[in-house]
Amino acid sequence: MATINDIANKLGVSKSTVSKGLNNATDISDEMKRKILETAVELGYTNKRLLKKEQKICILIENMDYKTPNQFGHDIILGFKQMAELEGWTVDIVPLTKEFQRSTPYGVFMIQQGYQASFILGFSLLDPWMQEFRSARIPTVLYDNYVKSNPRIASVGCDSQEGFDLAVRHLIQLGHRKIGLISGPLDSYILKARYQAYLNAMEKYGLEVNNDYIGLGYYIAESTRTYLPKLVEKGVTAILFSHDIRAISALTECEDREIKVPKDLSIIGFDDLPMTAYTIPPLTTIRQDRIALGKCGYYAMSCLLNNVPIGSILLRAPLVVRESTGPAPERA
């Protein structure tokens, strides 16, 4: 592991200058501070002084709500803290913006704050730090994202393939053949994975894959309003949604259009948010066990901190059958 001496040698400055830079002193230039921090990251330096005081890790969060139990991130954070705090870690929750990511490199942020590892929630492929994770040296666990070949980065998530496979099989048993997909745009790792999982499941069971059965759009209500009637018009009798929140908007849309769920149309969500048990009708959905996801996030981090080069952990994605799916309607 690199020392202050190594950083000083590499930059041709004194150890005391390096020490000032690492401890954010005011009597050296910002330019020198930046150089010192960047070199520290490059060499894999860990701030031991901070380590001795306190064992700190962080959850970095973007694009995800987490403050109340009904919000997606809440239980992931809870599960993670249940494991980590038991083992003596202080866990900071740090909401981030893309602007902040652009202003401060990831490695520099982690050293400055004295964090030994991080758990990354809600990042899309557009988040600036996603690039940096490819070569990051500090243990980092990504939820629903993946970085190839870097032994300091691990991924956790639910098995979209298993989930959509179970959903399509359930619909086939109910007599459905024309099964559609409504999803967000393919600008995130996980939405690409679910899109592929849908295609694979359809092919596996010998069902027609047809672009007219698929609708991708960013704004939830708008894309439901656009695609749901189009798909129904093409004869689709069941629709998988990339998230519960989209499936719930579809229930509202169906009510407005007097499409009866599940008599006219079956609907399956993804996530099993607490509210899905209380929608009208209650939603059939693929479960992401968020407490377990948080715990696995900590398991993966614990592996990386112990030099076990874990790549990914996938949780089971069971189908929770409620009342938004039923026998396929007879069509003329």
Add this chain to the structure above:
Amino acid sequence: MATINDIANKLGVSKSTVSKGLNNATDISDEMKRKILETAVELGYTNKRLLKKEQKICILIENMDYKTPNQFGHDIILGFKQMAELEGWTVDIVPLTKEFQRSTPYGVFMIQQGYQASFILGFSLLDPWMQEFRSARIPTVLYDNYVKSNPRIASVGCDSQEGFDLAVRHLIQLGHRKIGLISGPLDSYILKARYQAYLNAMEKYGLEVNNDYIGLGYYIAESTRTYLPKLVEKGVTAILFSHDIRAISALTECEDREIKVPKDLSIIGFDDLPMTAYTIPPLTTIRQDRIALGKCGYYAMSCLLNNVPIGSILLRAPLVVRESTGPAPERA
């Protein structure tokens, strides 16, 4: 969790009979003992009396050598025990035969021995208990095998896809285009996965997939002797092997035939067995970090024992470049 009472009610016998059956008493019939044990498995009963005395888990092993450090299973078991014994578990290593599996159901074996969870090494798709794992109720972690949708079963292994992807990319950078595969037969989960990983990597990099470039055979020396000259004759300049042990037999075969490695033919193994650093030439191979695999096996088991429905853990599979790969030969 089921009690002795539940088993007694289900079978319409007394609690003391059930207790005798569970404790292998001699004064009840074998038939009744079997019924009691099978019902105990069905209801998910755990033998608490045994639990209080001792916390026991087991590693069940078939088709895999593990007694010396050079044998594949040795370090997997070591890594597992390093984690498990630290946390107070007694770990039994139990070699198994297919005959034994046919004579005693898995669930019955686990209850009789008082094991709370197992780690399964070396099973092929032909091992009788593989069927039983689909519905097993006791926490079970499979190495290099996979069972769909059962929340009590998890899998650990190395990421074959990542490994073969890195291998093919390395060969392309050296100018190879005709890349072959020599593997065991596709009667195991992991050999199927590696076969698919080879096809995916070839397609991803736009290389021709040709059945003439692929040789699958059970007996190692024999299939090397059969396929290696055939592949070379078809113009193949580099061969991926499903295991180091096959790649090493190819080095011998090349020496007999005066095929120079890597001048005439590049060779890549899979596993990074200790001996691969000392072959002539030292073998380029895809690393399975076996200590880490063992540790992850324990991590996965620990998840299942805490009701975290983990499906799979995949470890990184880095390419270790040694001297059995080199620039593609110029061909007329």
